[in-house]
Each structure stands twice: as structure tokens, then as C-alpha cells.
Amino acid sequence: MTAMNAAEPILKLNDIRKTFGGITAIENFSLDIFPGEIVALVGDNGAGKSTLIKIISGVYTPTSGTITIEGETVAMSNATMARAHGIEVVYQDLALADQQTVYMNMFLGREPVNSFGLLDRRKMIAETEQLVKELDVRIPSAYATIRDLSGGQRQGVAIARATHWASKLILLDEPTAALGVAETAKVEEIVQSLKQRNIGVLIISHSLDQVFKLSDRICVLRRGRQIGVRETAKTDKNEIIAMITGLQHH
């Protein structure tokens, strides 16, 4: 790597726009992320944060605008292509998996069926109740199957996988939303350690404490519009809250 490469952004988003039918989810969005930099993406519910992450990770194709990775403009049509570019993602949905019924989570991918070929829910529920009793002590183990883990534990596995495989950029969509205090601290430590590997991080969080603790820059979205980007050291919570809500504090 030359000195020039080190100063080149890992990711360059230029004038990204995304519409779903008549809804504009993202408009005129531009952002550069540099190696070893942590950028926080904040905004209220429905602002377009997850949509933006899915655009970067190839899940959605932008309606217009360009994505440039280390100087190369790319057209990604699926998440596999993003992974090939060294981009790993921890999706928000993963944190929400524990809001599905426990028994469906427990049997994800290996649901028992009855003689009619229908899901054997009675069996799943009975076995889950049994397991819940047995899993009173929640100690994660390499031998545990994912469906035996809590939402928080599953999220931990996804974060570990993403941080292990990411070579350039990691996108975290509310990675600590389902985690306890100690687990959150651990994830924050891991995110900070990515700097040493020169990996860029884009993290979505509703916790401004976390945003101010971790990020180098903060990018604010409101109803799909990019309100502004600030250096974390040169702003404060009041300014960011005003940007998120659109309400000025005088």
C-alpha cells in the first residue's frame, strides 16, 4: 500500500438516491469512509439508515448515484459481491430475530413436520419449553447451535463473523440493540479494535452516548435527506439532536 492509497477512501458514495415505488427512501446522499475510521449514521425511525446500509452491501441497487470502493466504481447486485469487496454486514433484523416466537427461532431451518407435511408446532413448542428450562444458564459455547442462543447471543455470533471476515469495511446496523451492558461494552471494544486493522466502520446507533464514545464522524439522516456530517470532536449532543429532529435550540 502506498501513502496515496492510505489517504484514499475505502468507500465513496456519490449522490445516492433510492426510491421504492413512490417513496423516496434516500436522496442526494454522499459520504466518504476512510481506512480506520468509524462513522456513525444517526436519524429517527424510518430516516433511511438501514436502506443505506443495504445499498452499500448490495442488497438494494441504488436508483441513481455511484458507489466507489478503493477507487473502483462498482455495481453490486447482491451481498455476495459486497463480501468479495471486503464488506461485511451485521443487519438490524438479526437483533430482532428474538422477537419472533422462541420456538420458531429454536428450530429455524430444521422445523419438524407432521404426517401431513405441515409444521409440527406442538412438538416444537413442547421441545422448546423443555429447552428453555434446560438453558436456564446461558453460556455460549462453540458447540451450541445458533438456534439454542438468545437474540443477543446470536447477534454476538454475527458480529464476530463480520469482524473476522471484513477486510475493508464493516456495516453495523444497531449492533448492540439486543445486548446487555457487559456484551455492549465488549462489542464497543471490538469496534474500536478494528481501527488497528485499518478497517472502516459505518455504525447505526440510536444511542448518542455510544455514538459519541465510538465515532470519528457523525452523519445525520432525516426522512431520507442527508442533513449533515460532523466531526465528533467538534460537535455535541444538542447539535446532533437538533439535526435529527429538525428542531432548533436557541
Ligand SMILES: Nc1ncnc2c1ncn2[C@@H]1O[C@H](COP(=O)(O)OP(=O)(O)OP(=O)(O)O)[C@@H](O)[C@H]1O
Ligand atoms: N423494501 C422497501 N419497500 C418499500 N419501502 C421501504 C423498503 N425498505 C424501506 N422502506 C421505507 O424507507 C424508509 C426508510 O426505512 P429504513 O428501514 O431505511 O429506516 P431506518 O432509518 O433504518 O429506521 P429504524 O431506525 O426504524 O431502523 C421508510 O419509510 C420505510 O418504510
Ligand SMILES: [Mg+2]
Ligand atoms: Mg433501520
